[in-house]
Amino acid sequence: xxxxxxxxxxxxxxxxxxxxxxxxxxxxxxxxxxxxxxxxxxxxxxxxxxxxxxxxxxxxxxxxxxxxxxxxxxxxxxxxxxxxxxxxxxxxxxxxxxxxxxxxxxxxxxxxxxxxxxxxxxxxxxxxxxxxxxx
Amino acid sequence: xxxxxxxxxxxxxxxxxxxxxxxxxxxxxxxxxxxxxxxxxxxxxxxxxxxxxxxxxxxxxxxxxxxxxxxxxxxxxxxxxxxxxxxxxxxxxxxxxxxxxxxxxxxxxxxxxxxxxxxxxxxxxxxxxxxxxxxxxxxxxxxxxxxxxxxxxxxxxxxxxxxxxxxxxxxxxxxxxxxxxxxxxxxxxxxxxxxxxxxxxxxxxxxxxxxxxxxxxxxxxxxxxxxxxxxxxxxxxxxxxxxxxxxxxxxxxxxxxxxxxxxxxxxxxxxxxxxxxxxxxxxxxxxxxxxxxxxxxxxxxxxxxxxxxxxxxxxxxxxxxxxxxxxxxxxxxxxxxxxxxxxxxxxxxxxxxxxxxxxxxxxxxxxxxxxxxxxxxxxxxxxxxxxxxxxxxxxxxxxxxxxxxxxxxxxxxxxxxxxxxxxxxxxxxxxxxxxxxxxxxxxxxxxxxxxxxxxxxxxxxxxxxxxxxxxxxxxxxxxxxxxxxxx
Numbered sequence: 001x002x003x004x005x006x007x008x009x010x011x012x013x014x015x016x017x018x019x020x021x022x023x024x025x026x027x028x029x030x031x032x033x034x035x036x037x038x039x040x041x042x043x044x045x046x047x048x049x050x051x052x053x054x055x056x057x058x059x060x061x062x063x064x065x066x067x068x069x070x071x072x073x074x075x076x077x078x079x080x081x082x083x084x085x086x087x088x089x090x091x092x093x094x095x096x097x098x099x100x101x102x103x104x105x106x107x108x109x110x111x112x113x114x115x116x117x118x119x120x121x122x123x124x125x126x127x128x129x130x131x132x133x134x135x
Numbered sequence: 136x137x138x139x140x141x142x143x144x145x146x147x148x149x150x151x152x153x154x155x156x157x158x159x160x161x162x163x164x165x166x167x168x169x170x171x172x173x174x175x176x177x178x179x180x181x182x183x184x185x186x187x188x189x190x191x192x193x194x195x196x197x198x199x200x201x202x203x204x205x206x207x208x209x210x211x212x213x214x215x216x217x218x219x220x221x222x223x224x225x226x227x228x229x230x231x232x233x234x235x236x237x238x239x240x241x242x243x244x245x246x247x248x249x250x251x252x253x254x255x256x257x258x259x260x261x262x263x264x265x266x267x268x269x270x271x272x273x274x275x276x277x278x279x280x281x282x283x284x285x286x287x288x289x290x291x292x293x294x295x296x297x298x299x300x301x302x303x304x305x306x307x308x309x310x311x312x313x314x315x316x317x318x319x320x321x322x323x324x325x326x327x328x329x330x331x332x333x334x335x336x337x338x339x340x341x342x343x344x345x346x347x348x349x350x351x352x353x354x355x356x357x358x359x360x361x362x363x364x365x366x367x368x369x370x371x372x373x374x375x376x377x378x379x380x381x382x383x384x385x386x387x388x389x390x391x392x393x394x395x396x397x398x399x400x401x402x403x404x405x406x407x408x409x410x411x412x413x414x415x416x417x418x419x420x421x422x423x424x425x426x427x428x429x430x431x432x433x434x435x436x437x438x439x440x441x442x443x444x445x446x447x448x449x450x451x452x453x454x455x456x457x458x459x460x461x462x463x464x465x466x467x468x469x470x471x472x473x474x475x476x477x478x479x480x481x482x483x484x485x486x487x488x489x490x491x492x493x494x495x496x497x498x499x500x501x502x503x504x505x506x507x508x509x510x511x512x513x514x515x516x517x518x519x520x521x522x523x524x525x526x527x528x529x530x531x532x533x534x535x536x537x538x539x540x541x542x543x544x545x546x547x548x549x550x551x552x553x554x555x556x557x558x559x560x561x562x563x564x565x566x567x568x569x570x571x572x573x574x575x576x577x578x579x580x581x582x583x584x585x586x587x588x589x590x591x592x593x594x595x596x597x598x599x600x601x602x603x604x605x606x607x608x609x610x611x612x613x614x615x616x617x618x619x620x621x622x
Contacts, residue, residue: 005350005368010380012372020380040348043327047383047414113363116370117356 001116003056004090007048009116011102021052022100022109024059029098034091038083044090057089065089287373288397293564294540294579295395296354301555301565302545302576303357307337316606317390318343320420320613328385331412333374333405334392338362341369350384352377374405379412387412387419391609393588394423394580402581403591410598410616419598419614422606426537426582429608438540438577537584540577550574583610 011019050069057065064085099108100116110117287296299306317340324330326346335341335351336358342349352372353359362369372378374392387409396402409419428434545565550556556574559565565576588610592600595614602613 001370002368004348005370008350008379008383009370010378012376012378037327040327044329044348047329113360 001095001111002091003053003060003093004044004048005116006056006095006100007053007090009100011104011107013102013105013107016102016104018104019102021049021056022102024056024095025099025101025108026060026095027098028096029060030094030096031088031092032094034087036084036087038080041083041086041090045086048090053089057093060093060095062089062093288401290397290579291395294577297555297559297564298543298576298578299355300357301559302543302549303337303355303361305545305549306543307358307361310337310339313339313343314390314422314607316604316611317388317420317422320388320418321347321386324386324418329383331377331379331384331387331409333372333377333387333389333409334395335362335369336390338365338367338369340388340390341367347385374408375401376404377408377412381411382414382417384413385417387417389419389421391422391424393421394582395578397579397581399591403594406592406614407595410595410614413616415616416618417616418601419616420611421588421592421614422609422611423588424580424582425605425608425610426584427605427608428582436542437580438542439536440538440540440579537582539580539582541580543576543578544568544571544573545576546573585610588612 006022006024009020009022011022013019054065054067057063066082070082095111096113098111100111101108321330321340321344324344324347328344328347330344330347330349332338332340332349332351335353336355338351338358338361340349341351341362349368351359351362351367351369352374353362353369354371354373356371359369359371370378374389375396389405389409393402393405396405406419406421409421413419545556550573556565559576560567560574565574567573568575585605589600589603589612592598592612592614597617598614599617600612601615602611604611
């Protein structure tokens with residue numbers, strides 16, 4: 001799971017009001033190279049919650065991102081090094097194994113072989129033997 | 136041998152043709168009298184405090200069955216321990232949710248012990264009718280809506296989730312053709328868009344437009360595994376409750392997904408979720424199977440379901456084998472015999488297309504409840520009752536039919552690889568078809584009638600319908616989320 005996805009994820013348990021961002025407990029992080037696309041990065045910049053991204057990158061072992069986000073205006077003229085860092089953090093870091101933790105309830109959502117499980121059947125868990133849902 | 140508690144109130148439920156009393160015990164004498172007065176076959180005493188609470192999301196244990204200290208070979212008496220009626224009320228937040236919980240517990244614990252028990256026939260005496268009807272009624276309180284929306288109904292667990300889990304690799308191998316209309320939608324998006332696919336299946340559409348970034352989710356873990364092995368960005372999530380924050384996506388798609396949701400509330404919630412997760416001004420494409428199929432011969436391969444069957448909890452065993460099915464002319468691939476149709480037509484008043492259960496004293500309340508709980512019923516069907524020909528009645532009934540089991544044939548060699556088929560066959564979820572050399576699974580579908588998708592979508596406040604069309608037996612719709620600063 002990439003940080004671009006993580007930046008969007010929010011705990012969906014009923015009643016939780018402050019479920020973003022999910023804290024990362026990283027057990028295994030890998031890096032996969034992705035083509036650099038500055039236009040896409042600029043487009044994404046507007047959507048991203050910067051603090052959440054910095055925090056998440058740090059917990060994945062990448063501390064290169066600056067604490068303060070550049071202004072939205074400044075991003076257009078941002079130099080390539082900054083964009084490269086952003087690119088690396090957003091798209092090239094993969095959380096392979098670990099968990100994401102809801103900040104409000106402490107509920108852990110496992111990440112297993114890069115797949116992130118969020119399905120919660122919050123009322124009735126009496127599924128059959130094939131049930132693989134997190135509880 | 137028995138522990139006796141008294142009853143504060145007594146409710147009577149016909150349970151699979153056994154009359155059952157559910158008692159909220161306080162005083163043992165009253166309970167004894169109730170037992171004899173109602174001539175019940177079973178009495179359940181429940182301990183609502185011995186359950187997990189919905190309000191504690193962090194707790195790890197799954198559903199706990201109420202304790203049954205007595206194990207009797209014939210279901211004469213089953214006693215659960217009880218304590219703290221008032222406390223129980225507080226935990227569950229009211230009498231109605233507590234009762235619903237009890238019924239669910241009884242069903243579950245009884246199913247485990249008495250395999251013939253296949254769920255409640257949800258009728259009660261006049262006092263209880265109000266409670267039960269409200270529980271099924273679609274325009275009910277928030278609490279009930281949350282109950283029905285957030286938790287997955289049994290029929291979806293068995294006939295959607297488990298089936299797709301079992302057939303995932305085979306299913307994926309048959310899903311490769313890209314639908315031109317969807318491809319056109321995706322290609323029309325601006326470069327660099329973030330596209331969210333809810334119910335992405337085998338990830339067929341993820342990455343279709345190489346200039347966009349796709350994030351897919353599906354309820355089925357095996358299908359998501361297939362996607363993630365392809366390097367796609369995916370996660371396991373429920374389309375009715377997306378774990379995304381608001382307004383992140385530039386566009387969203389949900390292709391052939393909503394027809395697997397069994398209640399109108401859930402379908403509406405899924406649409407609302409899709410709109411919620413896109414940015415203001417973002418587009419959403421939804422496609423669903425149409426009731427009006429281009430290839431009518433397909434319908435003969437599908438098993439129509441009575442809506443009442445869908446609403447009840449589905450018990451163990453193959454649906455084709457339970458007594459309810461055997462007695463109901465709807466469950467069969469042959470056409471409905473004319474004589475039985477005309478008989479049932481005379482009995483039914485407002486909803487002729489429903490299968491009628493043979494409960495002697497409760498016909499009236501049954502009908503009322505069914506009429507209330509199924510908003511899609513076309514009232515105009517009542518007029519058909521006066522028509523002469525039975526064929527027209529048959530047609531009318533078939534026209535109103537929107538709930539189906541659609542078979543999936545999983546070839547034997549594929550079934551062995553998947554491994555889930557052994558348990559599916561054992562539990563009756565699937566059947567063998569030696570002639571075709573395949574394990575046959577049934578998938579639950581609620582196919583959409585003309586205008587239904589539109590109607591659901593127009594109920595979403597902050598989105599407009601910008602396009603709607605019928606293509607290849609699917610109803611399709613494109614919504615646009617309202618831009619900000621517009622009222």
